[in-house]
Amino acid sequence: MMKKCVVVIGEGFFAKETKSFLEKKKIEVFQVNSISELNNDLSSFNAVLSCSDEKNIKEDIFIQQFAVEYKKPFLRCTIDMEKILIGPWVIPEENVGCVSCCEQRFVVAHPQKEILRRKSEEFLEIKNENNLKMDSVTGLFFATIIHNQLELYFQGQKKDMLINAVYVGNQENSHGERHSFLQNPLCATCNLLPGDSPELATINFKEIYKSEERTYRLDNPLLNLEKLRNLYVDYRTGLITHIYRNQIKTRWMPFVVSEMPLFEGDVIEYGSGRTYNFYDSEKSSILEALERYVGMHPRRTKTVIHGSYKQLKDKAFDPKRLTLHDKSQYEEPGYGYIPYSDDLEYNWCWVYSWKEKAPVLLPETMIYYRLLNDNSKPRNRFVYETSNGCALGNSIEEAIFYGLLEVIERDAFLVSWYTKRPLTRINLEDVEDKNLLIITELIEAEGYDIHIFDTTMETGIPSVWVMMINPKENAPVKTYSAAGAHPNPEKAILGALVEVTTSFAIYEEVFLKDREKAAEMVSDSGKVQVMDDHVLLYSHPETLERFSFLFTEESKTKNIRECYKSWYEEEPSMNFTKEVKHLLNVVSDTFGDILIVNQTSSELEKSNLKAVKVFVEGMLTMSFGHQYRRINLKRIQQGENFFRQAVTIQTMDDVNSDPHPFP
Known part of the structure; x- marks a missing residue:
């Protein structure tokens, strides 16, 4: 039996009561x-x-590090104003969250994080003298919890120990709760992250088979809602602090939102879940929040390379190959980035080149769209980036596949917009998933119009543009557009349809007060500065005529089975990896190199999830704010030649100059 001997480091009533009870x-x-x-x-x-x-x-x-240095387990116990904090346990040679991780999670999750951050910073230096004075009964109660934790350790029962968890008790009523948290990959105390390297950027594909031919999501037993909630959701210490059902504003589809506060400022990132039921919608909202979490800042490796393209070009991918902003945009209202030059210095990360089958360097600011402040070296952001091409998967292959689908979806949408391409309308009468018919019929019964257009291009991946119109003259939102892409055209339509139906109702309330601002945007595209402005602009009735190219005499209508014969008549391969590689080859042969960034953090590994961001050279990428458009004339001409067998767009003056309507 293990000897029961502990050292209590600290002075005061709580330490004495704990010692006495133990x-x-x-x-x-x-x-x-x-x-x-x-x-x-x-x-x-x-x-x-x-x-x-x-x-x-x-x-x-300091005490924690001292204990770990001597390979002794450490338990933090302290009084914080009216609260008692017990935990976390820090076990030597195990990757578990430490006191610093815990405190960082506290700060980020707190609704008044700036106040708590300042308070925490002060506590790094000074003691707090405003605590409630603990009485003997309260001291005995919390000493009992400490004793229970020690007994669990002595008996080797790690499951119930406060590992990656903290007990927060209230002195006034002796109530308390356990709050789980995940180790912070950016924690300076844990110092987990390895330096970025070519080896860590290399993608090694494994042979993976589907459970069914037409299923593109792999099985993952860790992705049930209860497990996801336990890992990621906690109002005090979770990556996600609040989940709610948006039932009032959305009439047609179950819509769930996960709130994820960010470290800097009072910004909250949202994960949205839109499916046929609330269970799957909640799960989807958590996963979307996680995807955004890893796409904002590097949490897998530590960036170590800084320099210019000119200095690094022997091992770097030329950022100009991914279409940057035209120099003429630098003077436009709201443009806030540094002009690009090959001499500009910034951070670089290793990514995987599909064509070269080898790692190359890519600018960090192109990979991560909301980098944390770093006073050591200037970020020198020179291009607008979003989560375009970011995706989660149950394997790296699955994540790459869905990242590619998003790039394909948005490229097809933008090419259609910039070329004013006549599109085929899709009739859903012979659809397999009858829920699609139910949704569209519900919407149309309330007086709205739903139009589904085929935007499929060179890759052959079914791509769609779904547009909802309110025909009323005084409509607070006249139109709303969304896009989707998936080997199964019904999945592509569903993805866009749920986006349209859930968002339309919300914006109808939000935009009631913004009609004047929308009118200004109609006459001045330069006022379209942020993502919501694109939606606001096309909420205005006067913009409906900008979609006239979709409703001409050339416009055709086809049944979905006629439009996507190969999906309904051919059996996909059971070999998922083979299908992913085939798509990678089709895309790279048609457009250019594909760059893959592994963004998987330790938090995602807990659920056997992988995360990537995918770039495709030569395809159009989504941006928001008209001043940040990224237009590749060669791609637009290539796209026009594909569907018209001719090129009428010769210069940028021939490109549709209106801001895109993508949300």
């Missing part, structure tokens, strides 16, 4: 006021506790 429970306790009294010797103790009446994060981290 001794009554036959645990040998040695109490000191500070580490210096131990003479750098922890050999006699099984565990180390910090126990203080006054929260001091800096001191707790």
